Amino acid sequence: MxxxxxxxxxxxxxxxxxxxxxxxxxxxxxxxxxxxxxxxxxxxxxxxxxxxxxxxxxxxxxxxxxxxxxxxxxxxxxxxxxxxxxxxxxxxxxxxxxxxxxxxxxxxxxxxxxxxxxxxxxxxxxxxRSVERQVFGMILHRELTLQLGNQPAIVSRVVDRLMQETEGRIPPSERLNIHLGLLEIIMNAIEHGNLGITYHEKSEALESSSEVWPNLVKQRMADSPYRDRSVLIQFQMDGECCEWTITDEGEGFNWEEVPDPNDPENLLAANGRGIMLARLSFDELTYLGNGNQVILRKNLPPL
Ligand SMILES: Nc1ncnc2c1ncn2[C@@H]1O[C@H](COP(=O)(O)OP(=O)(O)OP(=O)(O)O)[C@@H](O)[C@H]1O
Ligand SMILES: [Mg+2]
Incomplete structure (x- = not known):
């Protein structure tokens, strides 16, 4: 296969x-x-x-x-x-x-x-990433709910599956950035949310020898309370937009402090690149509550 x-x-x-x-x-x-x-x-x-x-x-x-x-x-x-x-x-x-x-x-x-x-x-x-298939007829409504364990290795496939739901609706010129934006946000939900790895811990691990980062992830995946957590992905699409709600079981974070992508000075900040890139790709990116839930919205061209 x-x-x-x-x-x-x-x-x-x-x-x-x-x-x-x-x-x-x-x-x-x-x-x-x-x-x-x-x-x-x-x-x-x-x-x-x-x-x-x-x-x-x-x-x-x-x-x-x-x-x-x-x-x-x-x-x-x-x-x-x-x-x-x-x-x-x-x-x-x-x-x-x-x-x-x-x-x-x-x-x-x-x-x-x-x-x-x-x-x-x-x-x-x-x-x-699969090639976009041709869609016959107009899909007017779609919904999909997915529960995902803390397995960074399968996130790419999950995102590909999510993108298939949008075939024929999100224009070709925007698909790659939406794909990558979903990847960043779901990875955050696993790494920073469920596994509770801070930015500092991640950077330090990546700077060390090559096994340190995968080992840190493996360790957290095996430890309580991290191992029992999962990510919930709820997708829905109607005639106007696609919306993905991504919820993790971590402690959240101070999302109000994430830099604004429209201020170029922020681009050079070491922290917050993933969210910033996603902000540029979606029409709306809204964190809720303590930050362990985020809604991504992409407006669609008229039917
Ligand atoms: N779901 C989440 N739960 C807890 N903290 C989060 C979550 N999502 C993001 N964060 C925090 O926001 C910071 C910025 O996230 P962002 O994706 O922009 O950058 P990063 O993950 O640190 O780096 P990169 O994505 O470039 O590897 C993270 O370092 C983390 O502290
Ligand atoms: Mg990130």
Missing amino acids: TQPERKMRVLIVEDDEASRQFMTTLVRDEGYEVEAAANGADGLKAFENFKPDLVFSDISMPVMDGLEMLEKIRKQSNDVIVVMTTAFGTAEYTLKALRLRANDFLVKPVMPQDVVANLKKYQDVFAT
Whole structure:
């Protein structure tokens, strides 16, 4: 049933030679197929020939910059995952890139553990994402309720299943960001909510040797009270919108302090990237109560 997992093809676009080398080696050592280009124009050519599944791109580059390249790439593909690498003090451009439908960003100097975590996350997305099937007739109403244990490894598949419910309704150009937004929020419900792992504990674990983070997750999954908790996902779609309500059994958090994504200065804060990216993809993202419940809303084009 399951197909052998193909490793993603990764394209690095970066004008600084040392950074380009560093990224290329890192990605290759993780076992991915990789190509590199030194500016946006060459990056675009490489995109067309190499057909990458994931692109890491710098923003400011000679000949053609990362924003122009991104715009051209998006005219050809809604499916390729694009992650911008962004220098300190260029938050304005990062926000522009996100509006041009970049999917994520890494702040320079790029840390190897962040790249590795990104590769792992997107490999899972890539391996489980199904092609959109054609929908015959108009689905006027749909509902689905799912209960999920604390298994980060299956979240990608759960999100793919949720996305199938929206086939034919969420436009192709917006599907990838909605997919990734759901992934961030459900991962938060498991990692920060049910398993009670703080931002600090997560960053520290990711900075340590490679087994520390998976071991921390495993440990919590086995310990009481964490192991008995689950995530509830309630989905409904009508003629106007899709709505996902995600509820965990953790202690919640101070969601009022999550940075506003429309203020570029906040993009460089170490904390709160996941929620911020999700905020940009959904029409509404509302935390309820102590923060262990969140409603995501996406308005749909008229029937
Ligand atoms: N369901 C939740 N329960 C408890 N705390 C949460 C929950 N969701 C988010 N948080 C808190 O909000 C912070 C910001 O979440 P966000 O997803 O934006 O970033 P992150 O998870 O820390 O990092 P990243 O998603 O980039 O790995 C988290 O570090 C965590 O402290
Ligand atoms: Mg998160």
